[in-house]
Amino acid sequence: MSFYRNAVWFMKGMQEYTKSGYEAAAKHFAPADLDVNLSGRSFMVTGANSGIGKATAQEIAKRGGTVHMICRNKGRAETAKDEIVAQSKNENVHVHIVDMSSARQVWEFAQNFSQNNKLHVLINNAGCMVNQRELTEEGLEKNFATNTLGTYILTTALIPAMKKVEDPRVITVSSGGMLTQKLNVDDLQSEKGTFDGTMTYAQNKRQQVILTERWASQHKEIHFSSMHPGWADTPAVQSSMPSFHAKMQSKLRTEAMGADTVVWLAVSAAAIKQPSGLFFQGEKPLNSANQWWLLHEC
Template sequence: MAAKLADALADRLIVPGYSKLGFLLRRGGWEDLPANALRGKRAIVTGAGSGLGKATAAGLAGLGAAVHLVVRDAAKGAVARDEIAERVPGAELTVDVCDVSSAGSVRAFAAGFLAGHDALDVLVHNAGVLPPERRETPDGDEITLATHVLGPFLLTGLLAGALRGSGDGRVVFVSSGGMYRAKLRDDDPQYTVGEYRGATAYARTKRMQVVLAGLWDRELDGVAVHSMHPGWASTPGVTDSLPRFAKLMAPLLRSAEQGADTVVWLAAVPGGRAGGRLWHDRAPRPPHYLSSTRESRAQRERLWAYCVERTGYSPAPF
């Protein structure tokens, strides 16, 4: 009981829970995953060229999974693949090029994957952006919405059959603790109203990921769909987009491996865990701490309908 209270307090105080202090506090009570927990399994990790994505890919490969590193830059992906192969000798690693913010690129990647594979065991939505100013994709979508929401929505839908074919399929959305300060903006998903701020766009779309994880868990029978947040990790995404924060918090930032730990655990823990929940450091967390950020069922369903409309994907009704 005391340990649970300390854990909850650390989470609500943010700095102790999100920094490496929280990870070190909690890991003592964790059981090691079986060495070959993912032997014979196949996984896809988007944004796998660096940071949390690369650490996740390495962690999955280390447990025996065949891993597809989905990246925008083939050269960067090849470097990541070689680094992981050095750490995990004999790992089956494939570099696939896909711009998750582009519907056409997502469709092409999914078609190529399905042409060679009937089943998919793990899908990790990790690709992310934090732009300094508002910009749109060639499809006409705001870039953070396209990368964090529309692309993952479409990819999940296109791979739904393969995930069901696994018999134990798992999907993980890598969200952010920053979403706690954002409410669901189903009324302005493209962020066209008000002064644009990259950090606000990031938080809004990370909130959408948590909502969509719950909706997808209802949609995909037999597939557990999770969201998680990694805390504060020292990754290129943080150091490049938030340099002042990264410099100030440098002594307390987690390693990429510590940030990715819960993703790997959710993908590999025997027996799985109930989907539709938000996780941090291997424990379910409340999706809201503030009543002002709570969304209604109608808002959640409007977000789903909007994603269907923008991506052109029509899954079966709930």
């Protein structure tokens, strides 16, 4: 990543990704877009026990949707479920224990789920930023296994079932950090050079955006989108980027602010009026002439 690109991204972040950026963008939101009854619709949220995933699950449950929480830790998942049910008064919240870094677990879960459940909306939110190179039991670099491969396997396995329902959608929570990365398919396992967890994470998020574009072109029956939640104050940011969190804490968005665009893409009629496959920041796709170069140039 060049110094110039990094500087441009950080300045953009300070202006648009912080709490003040959210408040400025929120003036143009249409609250009526989220005034929906989701009874009868089924939503799957990965990484739903905390942070943006939990806030998203909460908003869906409040509107009557059936929520399937995909989590790795059973204790934290059950606690989060109880809180969501208590606040939403919606009992249709279900926990599934799946390690998204395990290709085998993800595939087997998706196959079993498809046989027994309907799914209208998949929200790929789970992610990790491991700052030291670490391999899973399957021999895969952990960031790639969780962020890219887990997302790919889960989505691919659920697509056939989603084509059988009305208005199916897939939303993938990416990151503005991917704007600093040119897609690199020659080092998916981060084996070359010095390992940098932040750059590996950003590369994974770039991969998610490209996957979203490819899925959209291949599966016209489903509406795909990826998005950037802004810089939000979540447990993941606190643990993975402690220095950034300490410096930026007062400027970071709340978890609910970070989930706002996810919920809009998942539930509103306005969202599917946009073309499938786009990357969103707020309710607008990031494709203006002065920004698109970040996505597609070196």
